[in-house]
Amino acid sequence: MHAAPGGPLAIYLTNPNVRPEDIERLRRALGLDRPLWQQYWSWLAGFLRGDWGYSFSDGRTVASRILERVPATLELVGVSLACAVALAVPVGIWSAVRRGRWFDRAATIASMGGISLPAFWLGLLLQVVFAIGLGWLPSSGRATPGLNDFADHLRHLVMPASVLAVVLASGWSRYLRGSMIDALRQPFVVATQARGVPPARVVLRHVLRNALGPLVAMVTVDAALLVSGAVVTESVFAWPGLGSLFTEALARRDYTVLMALLMLSSAAVILFNIAADVVHAAIDPRVAA
């Protein structure tokens, strides 16, 4: 990382008021003169002890800079996950049940588009239409400054949450459709129907139960990647969460913040993966055995 042209002290190099010996002193104070592996080792040791160090760009602790961004990200991720599940589950079920009919075809085309769409472009399009063209929604940020109003807050949330929800729901509904079709083929479906269980109940109670496990696992894993910040979406909409913190830190070569964010998101992915296995086993006892 330190090979980057620029580096955290670059702003001082071009400043005539800062003497070279001061830069040297700063470099020693920040530990930038030691070999890279020593820097990494002391960083890793500190990180595990809970000492995440100080941000190169403004001297505050990395932990406080990250913590202050967490609520915004959790809010965005929570709302978009909920919307995506609410969208993906009915679409996935209906496509599988009415396989090959017009709804399934339309859903297939829409989800193919959703998977192939770059999130930042969808964001730009929404901004053009709803913020610039129609003027219905604010184009960026989390709230209008100085205004503490729930409706205003909600209006800021609509576009970034829709972008994330569309992208997520596209993948999930395809996945659920696939596992529903597999489950529908199994002999127990005919057996249940033969017992006189109504069709809707067969699908919702029996087939869905078999198909839901893999989806829950997938949702959990995707959620982990989002917790680390939906980098693209947050940046496009200037949503003040972890994702924007990442791009800001990148622009300033703020290594301590970048390293901490990467480490945290990897940890989140691993933890959520374990959680996914546990939840999957709880829904579907066959997995546990």
Added chain:
Amino acid sequence: MRLAAVVLACLIAAAAAAPVVAPYAPDRIDLSIRREPPSATHWFGTDELGRDVFARVLYGARVSLAVGLLSAVVAGASGIAIGGVAGYAGGAVDAVLMRATDGFLSVPRLPLLMIAAVVLQPSVPLLIVLIGLAGWMETARVVRAEFGAMRELGFVESARAAGAGHVRVLTHHLLPNAAPAVAVSLTLAVARGILLESALSFFGVGVQPPQASWGNMLYQAQATLATEPWLAIAPGVFIVMTTVAVNVAGDHLASRRSSER
């Protein structure tokens, strides 16, 4: 499927023939026609320097398609090597390689690539290698599963008995049988590579201007979204068209494979 193939063929042909097809040079600056909306002479309009957007989209297609295709080659080659060894060897080698794969999968791809791009300030070839190296894990898993399943089958043993070395078994006996599965994961890698390149360039750390790529055209369009929205439309439409076509092709390959079984 047929439509997707036609779209892809047209895109590749147009990108290859960009110097012939493009009505203007992609970097021809004409300050008298800055920021013009789409018209008969400039199909997709002009940008803030009076450059023709259609010409830039065509030249951008060269970069984007090259990055997508070649990064998939890099990803496929490393994935086949790692997954192949893991699946064929089994045991401890398999365990170590697969844990490494899990480890790489746990690091979010785009942020890691963004850091790498900032540090290395990559040229286009280096960008291809970086995006490829960030995408070997999926192919490795697929290849490992295929090879692992075939390892115990009779034909491997008979090939060994006939005097074939391990490398020969891997490349001549196992790989051809895993080809359909590998093809599916490669098409997905192409689409992913195109999306990653456009995202990196969109954040200003990928392909650098004045060279055009679909991503950095969107990056430049973002600043003047309110007054010149057409700058954001054309590159985005082309990204979506390409990735949809590639994904449809991949879907088709996958469903053909599953119906054969």
